[in-house]
Amino acid sequence: MLRTEVGAEEIIAQEPDLVLTKSSNYDSVVALLEPFGIPVFVMDLETPQAWKSEIVELGRLLDDAETPRRIIEAFEIREQAVDTVIASLDESQRPGVLMMQAAASDGVTAFSVSPKDWIQTSITLRAGGKPEWMDANLAANSWRKVSFEQIAAWNPANIFLISYKSPASAFLQAIDASPQWQQLAATRTGSIGSTPADVMNYFQSDSRWILALQWLAAELHPTLFPDFDMEVEIRSFYTDFYGIQSEEILGPLVDAYRSSVIR
Numbered sequence: 001m002l003r004t005e006v007g008a009e010e011i012i013a014q015e016p017d018l019v020l021t022k023s024s025n026y027d028s029v030v031a032l033l034e035p036f037g038i039p040v041f042v043m044d045l046e047t048p049q050a051w052k053s054e055i056v057e058l059g060r061l062l063d064d065a066e067t068p069r070r071i072i073e074a075f076e077i078r079e080q081a082v083d084t085v086i087a088s089l090d091e092s093q094r095p096g097v098l099m100m101q102a103a104a105s106d107g108v109t110a111f112s113v114s115p116k117d118w119i120q121t122s123i124t125l126r127a128g129g130k131p132e133w134m135d136a137n138l139a140a141n142s143w144r145k146v147s148f149e150q151i152a153a154w155n156p157a158n159i160f161l162i163s164y165k166s167p168a169s170a171f172l173q174a175i176d177a178s179p180q181w182q183q184l185a186a187t188r189t190g191s192i193g194s195t196p197a198d199v200m201n202y203f204q205s206d207s208r209w210i211l212a213l214q215w216l217a218a219e220l221h222p223t224l225f226p227d228f229d230m231e232v233e234i235r236s237f238y239t240d241f242y243g244i245q246s247e248e249i250l251g252p253l254v255d256a257y258r259s260s261v262i263r
Helices: 008-013 023-036 048-061 066-086 119-126 148-154 169-176 209-220 230-242 247-260
Strands: 019-022 040-043 096-105 108-113 144-146 158-162 192-194
Touching: 008 023, 019 023, 023 040, 040 048, 048 066, 048 209, 066 119, 066 209, 066 230, 096 119, 096 148, 096 169, 119 209, 169 192, 209 230, 230 247
Parallel strands: 019 040, 096 158, 158 192
Antiparallel strands: 096 108, 108 144
């Protein structure tokens, strides 16, 4: 099983030369490691630009300028393929989008929206959507829960559910069985679904954010991206960014993507 959390004691026991972590882990990691003199490189990674600038800084730290250059070039080729097309849209051609995290605790499902400067919001904008939650001032620096009443007031044309800890299918099944949810525009037109994932969900501050951008742009504007093939993009992403060429690895990643997307 893939572990996603590790304690400071376990890190110290490894006697690392350098620890890479996110700024959100300051209290749980950085503050605990500082007294031991362990070098820590703290990254934000909440915007595409932060990804690029922090990769450059990491390259300087590791005395490697070539790898950041190659990675940034790979990001920008994919970004430009989206940006060039989306630039032709006017505001009236941007469909309303509600991107929500779905999570269950003690049998209760909660839906949350991201802050306006987080990567989930910027991806939605850049992909040619109109983030319905962006101007609501609901979330300042963390995910903010929203009620069904608020969701109904937005009544977006498209709803996408992000589930980080479990498949989104259970949430979508519950929505499909709810007469209340069936009154929304997105459910009436079948424009509600899950966001893609393989070993991790693409809609987060992870290198896969570029796949999220490409996927959402093609999902919202299929006629503008007639030749887009997500499975081809996934394979080339892992080859270009991680040097993975083995079908034994790429095949299961594509299979995981297929099973994650429900519309």
